[in-house]
C-alpha cells in the first residue's frame with residue numbers, strides 16, 4: 629500500500645488538489661489514525677515523516693523532537709495527502725504530541741560513529757527512551773510502539789519495564805523494529821540468488837546487533853538457485869554487519885537513515901493494516917516471546933487489531949542456523965538484562 633501510495637502521489641504531480649488526492653487515496657471507511665514520530669527532526673525522523681505523510685492510512689501525523697520540528701512539520705505539511713501534520717518541540721509539548729495516538733514510532737537518540745557498537749549508545753539512548761516511554765504510558769497507553777532507537781536489544785526491554793511500572797504494559801503493543809535487517813537480507817539474497825528482489829522473502833530472527841541478527845536463508849523464497857555454504861556464510865555476515873557497513877561509509881556522519889526510514893515506514897504500515905483488521909499481516913519484529921528461553925526475541929509475528937496476534941515459531945533451521953542461534957543467545961540475554969536492570973534502578 630505504501631509503495632502504491634508513493635507511486636500514485638508522484639504520478640499525480642502538482643495537478644491534484646488535496647481533496648482530490650484524499651478521495652482517491654482512501655475510502656471514507658478508512659479509520660482515523662494518529663501516528664507520532666518521536667525524534668522527527670533527525671536523520672531517520674525526517675525521511676520517515678515524509679514517508680508517513682505519503683501513507684493514506686494516516687489521518688493525523690504528529691512530529692515531535694527536542695528541536696527543529698516546526699520546520700520539518702511545515703515542510704511536510706505542504707504535501708497534498710490525507711494527513712494533517714502538527715509539529716511539537718520540547719518536553720512541554722510531548723503530551724500534546726502523544727494524546728490520542730494509535731501508533732508511536734521512536735527514532736529518537738544518538739547514532740553510531742565508526743568503531744562503536746550499538747551497545748555503546750546505551751548510556752545516552754536508554755535515558756531518552758525511558759523518558760519517552762514514561763510519557764507514552766501517561767498520554768497514549770493504548771498506542772502501538774515501534775522502537776527504532778538503539779540498542780534495540782535493550783531499549784525494548786527498557787520500554788517494557790517502564791510500561792509495567794506504570795501499569796500500562798501490554799506485550800502485544802511493543803515492537804522492536806528489525807525490518808531493516810529483513811530489507812537488507814532480501815536485497816543481498818536477491819543479488820546472489822539472481823532472483824527478482826520484489827518477490828524475495830527472508831525471515832530474520834534473534835535481535836538487532838551483530839551476531840544476534842540471524843537471517844534464515846534456508847527459508848528464503850524463491851529458492852531458485854542453490855547457494856554454496858560459502859555464499860550463505862558471506863550473506864549472513866553481510867546482513868549482520870549491514871549497519872556497520874553504512875556507519876563506515878558515512879565516516880562519522882551517522883548510521884543508516886534513508887534505508888531505515890523506508891524499513892520503519894514499511895513496518896508502521898503493517899502495524900496500521902493490522903489495527904485496521906487487514907488479515908494475514910506478518911512481519912519480523914523483536915517482541916516479547918516464548919519461542920526461545922529469552923523473554924524477547926525477533927521472529928515472524930502476525931499483526932492484528934491489538935498489535936501482536938501471534939508470535940510465529942522459528943520453523944526448520946539448517947545446521948548453520950542452529951549454530952548461529954546457540955551463539956547469539958548469551959549476548960542477547962545480557963543485552964535484555966542490561967535494559968531491564970537500567971529501567972529498574974534509575
Ligand SMILES: NC(=O)C1=CN([C@@H]2O[C@H](COP(=O)(O)OP(=O)(O)OC[C@H]3O[C@@H](n4cnc5c(N)ncnc54)[C@H](O)[C@@H]3O)[C@@H](O)[C@H]2O)C=CC1
Pocket residue numbers: 666667668669670671672673692693694695735736737738739740749753756759760775776777778779780805806807808809836882883884885888
Ligand atoms: N532499529 C534500527 O534498525 C535502526 C536504528 N537506528 C537508531 O535510530 C536512532 C536515531 O538515528 P538517527 O536518526 O540517525 O539520529 P539523529 O541524531 O540524526 O536523530 C536523532 C534525533 O533524536 C532527537 N532526540 C534526542 N533526544 C530526544 C528526546 N528526548 N526526545 C525526542 N527526540 C530526541 C534528536 O534531536 C535528533 O533529531 C539511533 O539510536 C540509531 O542507532 C538507526 C538505524 C537503524
Ligand SMILES: O=C([O-])CC(=O)C(=O)O
Pocket residue numbers: 739740746778808870871872874875883884
Ligand atoms: O548500525 C547502526 O548503528 C544502525 C542500525 O541499527 C542499522 O543500520 O542496522
